[in-house]
Amino acid sequence: TGYVTYDPGFVNTATCSSKITYIDGDAGILRYRGYPIEQLAEKSSFLEVSYLLIYGELPTAAELTEFTDKIRLHTLLHEDLRRFFDGFPRDAHPMPVLSSAVTALSTFYQDSLDPFDQEHVEISTIRLLAKVPTIASYAFKKSIGQPLLYPDNSLGYVENFLRMTFGVPAAAYDVDPVLARTLDMLFILHADHEQNCSTSTVRIAGSAQANLFTSISAGVNALSGPLHGGANEAVLEMLGDIQADGGDVEAFVRRVKNKEDGVRLMGFGHRVYKNYDPRAAIVKKAARDVLARLHKPDPLLDIAMRLEEIALADDYFVSRKLYPNVDFYTGLIYKAMGFPPKMFTVLFALGRMPGWIAQWREMINDPETKIGRPRQLYVGYSSRDYVPAEDR
Numbered sequence: 001t002g003y004v005t006y007d008p009g010f011v012n013t014a015t016c017s018s019k020i021t022y023i024d025g026d027a028g029i030l031r032y033r034g035y036p037i038e039q040l041a042e043k044s045s046f047l048e049v050s051y052l053l054i055y056g057e058l059p060t061a062a063e064l065t066e067f068t069d070k071i072r073l074h075t076l077l078h079e080d081l082r083r084f085f086d087g088f089p090r091d092a093h094p095m096p097v098l099s100s101a102v103t104a105l106s107t108f109y110q111d112s113l114d115p116f117d118q119e120h121v122e123i124s125t126i127r128l129l130a131k132v133p134t135i136a137s138y139a140f141k142k143s144i145g146q147p148l149l150y151p152d153n154s155l156g157y158v159e160n161f162l163r164m165t166f167g168v169p170a171a172a173y174d175v176d177p178v179l180a181r182t183l184d185m186l187f188i189l190h191a192d193h194e195q196n197c198s199t200s201t202v203r204i205a206g207s208a209q210a211n212l213f214t215s216i217s218a219g220v221n222a223l224s225g226p227l228h229g230g231a232n233e234a235v236l237e238m239l240g241d242i243q244a245d246g247g248d249v250e251a252f253v254r255r256v257k258n259k260e261d262g263v264r265l266m267g268f269g270h271r272v273y274k275n276y277d278p279r280a281a282i283v284k285k286a287a288r289d290v291l292a293r294l295h296k297p298d299p300l301l302d303i304a305m306r307l308e309e310i311a312l313a314d315d316y317f318v319s320r321k322l323y324p325n326v327d328f329y330t331g332l333i334y335k336a337m338g339f340p341p342k343m344f345t346v347l348f349a350l351g352r353m354p355g356w357i358a359q360w361r362e363m364i365n366d367p368e369t370k371i372g373r374p375r376q377l378y379v380g381y382s383s384r385d386y387v388p389a390e391d392r
């Protein structure tokens with residue numbers, strides 16, 4: 001009190017200490033629990049990385065099997081929760097549907113919400129990881145008017161999600177293993193990113209001792225913004241607009257540089273990375289591979305690569321250290337897989353789930369945690385007297 005630091009956007013303020021994720025933004029380095037993102041993306045699996053983030057170590061084979069089996073047991077949604085999906089408008093964006101359903105989970109498990117009860121936190125962790133793919137696929141099915149599919153627990157985590165999303169009850173659905181592996185890898189890349197906007201939101205809500213479900217629901221809502229997770233959807237829209245305008249990439253870059261109508265190059269720039277986002281490098285390669293494998297050449301990929309090329313050679317972007325971020329190429333892969341743009345940020349949320357959980361658990365167990373409560377600089381009126389309505 002008496003002295004406050006003014007730091008809009010927390011650009012220079014650390015609000016916690018953490019052992020989970022390390023970023024060196026100048027060098028373009030990202031590590032989860034010390035492991036380089038490149039190694040995890042290539043060699044690990046999403047559930048293994050989830051375990052690593054949440055429990056701090058890579059699981060043994062037996063631990064991974066036990067973790068996977070527990071998640072498998074909890075993929076079903078309560079039938080009453082299934083009915084929630086009928087209440088939303090047909091064209092509802094799936095992000096608020098997801099956050100509503102995650103909040104609603106807390107009403108179905110009211111006897112296990114104590115943030116300080118180890119068993120409660122454990123079962124909530126498993127329920128979240130298990131049920132969120134089911135919720136996400138139901139939000140999608142609802143938007144296209146198709147029947148909801150129950151989970152098939154003989155399938156892997158990502159395979160099950162793909163089948164619930166793209167399968168129909170009347171026909172068999174063969175999951176393409178290359179697509180499943182690519183989506184699993186993209187989930188790994190999104191799994192944590194230290195104190196970003198949504199994770200900070202999860203921690204702040206949790207610092208008031210809000211339960212795991214409601215804290216994470218707050219994070220889903222923060223993620224939906226176009227400057228954060230919503231950027232992957234915004235990138236595709238931007239690429240589509242450029243294409244519709246005749247593919248004049250140079251003209252678009254000029255508009256960005258002149259800050260016309262506040263237009264930004266979506267999928268570029270990052271608060272922490274002042275170098276190439278290491279995730280973007282992996283995604284760029286995957287985008288090329290997946291599109292080639294699916295024999296789905298996409299003119300938007302050419303536009304994206306041309307945009308990158310021009311931006312990286314232009315002083316506006318170079319002097320501001322603006323490079324492609326993780327969202328720049330992901331949308332092109334999701335599109336090729338058959339997801340509509342509305343689902344892109346939901347996929348980000350599925351990937352970020354273990355990071356939010358790990359960060360919330362670290363926060364709740366940290367003896368230094370205090371309720372998040374920033375200060376302000378008051379710049380309004382000083383004291384003035386009330387005036388009755390008839391005299392105003």
Ligand code: CMC
Pocket residue numbers: 009196226227228229230231256263264265266267268269270271272320322325326327
């Ligand atoms: N296009 C054009 N100019 C930009 C961009 C961009 N994408 N990003 C930053 N700038 C400019 C900005 O106008 C400012 O210039 P000036 O000094 O002339 O005013 C300078 O670069 C610094 O930008 P800032 O807004 O102060 O930077 P920030 O750290 O507050 O914002 C950001 C970071 C990611 C919100 C921002 O770069 C941005 O809006 N990018 C586009 C949206 C996007 O791709 N978001 C995804 C982020 S990565 C993963 C995720 O969270 O989803």
